[in-house]
Amino acid sequence: MVSKLLLGATLSLFAIAPIVAVLQQGVLWQHSSYGAPNSIALSNDGSFIAVGLQTGPASGSIQLYDKAGSLLWTRTVDWAIGSISISANGSYIVASGYQLIGRLGVYENGGIFFYDRNGTQLWNYTAGYDQSGQFRLPIFQVQLSSDGSTVVGATQSSALLFDDHGTLLWSHNATLGQFVRVSGSSNESYVAVADYYPGSGYPPNEVFLFNRQGTKLWNSSAVTDGIDGFAMSHDGRFVAVGSGPNGENGTLYLYSNVGSLLWTRHVNSPPFSIAVSGDDSTIVIGTNWGAIGYDIQGNVIWTYNGASAGSMAVSSDGSYVLAGLWADWQQTILILNNQGHVVWGKDAGTIHQVALSADDSYAAIAAGPSDTGTFSANSATIYFLPGPRTTTANTGTSYSLLYFIPTLAIVPPASILPAIPVASVVIIDRRKRSKSRLQKSEDPAKESPGPSIPSEP
16 A cells, blocks of 8 residues: 555656646746836737836836847836836837825826837826816826827826827816726727716716717716726727725626616626627626626626636637736636636736737736835736637646646646646545535626617617
8 A cells, every 4th residue: 555655656746747847838938127017018919018117106117028028128207107008000109107205105296108119209298287286196097099099098087088199189077076087999989987986975976988079978877886997898889887885895887888878787896807808798807806707798607706806808709818816825817718717827926917919819917016015126027928728728627637736836738637647646536535625606696687788880
């Protein structure tokens, strides 16, 4: 009996060796630098990767890489960069930032910076003052249209639309001093704006839709609690809103682009990260307790229970989801299939943002400390991977087998498993002797079915 155990253990050690050898399989390259990488964006085919970093309370940098991992250029600014966007062909990059002022780190003094592919700054913008005239507003969001011709941005309390020369075409100011979120369609023919108060018990929040000329098409005050997540579909047909009064409950709202509230769904946490697939078939949300996938009719198609999914990206057909977890104690880059099963993962520390190229060929992830964390020479790391379909090719059931070995950072493809049958048997036998892991499973209640989904105009 002892000899059999020793033989099994010996064979298992030999079996694990090829697993360790392929731990980095899937990651094409990674690059580390100083600071916190708050934002990342990919051109449509993944040829260019734009990164926005914070390097201090009032300093940051914009970086551009090619898909081979070469750093093409870096531009330093006196703002902490919090948001970045790139045009479809990678010809233009826009970034926005703020400064953390005083001992408490108050967000102020927003700026927008517009570059061409060579790193030449074409224009910049400094935010205006708040209603009291005491400080310049921070800028938290920026988004570039697919052709690079327009830029939509959000200060703390206003939405802004610029042309590619930096001319402010129009703005929308929150009338009651609310906070503002924005999201545009890929060509920015539509711009969705949310005016909101955090929490609940305040005057009604409002969701607006504007066209590119700044004409208000509709507004809705159906969202009663603070807005945590906000996204428009690429074609501008849908606006998804995540709302919640606290960290325990929330509601997902889906509007059409004519202002109809199509449906609402209750969830057990505010949906603070929302993504819509390119074909409008799938909506995914990140919550405090994991992630949920819906079809466009509002039916739950899968749930994932785990750590907080702070950033989500979904493939163009909804078949895969790239999730970045706001955690540092487990695998924090995950790929989920269209059943909500984790088919690939990597331990990469706290994830700020994930991105998929529009053609699904590549993925990029920004990992590092929070904006109030401790920065170091290598605290910010950028990971560049093939798209989810390629990364997970031949993974099969190996993830479920190897997930229980905590030291394995990346799940190797299942193609290596036939060569190590003894290792598989040993791992399976260990699981049979161990207590099962209990997983909390919530079945979010469905509410307010609303009208049917309109056909595309």
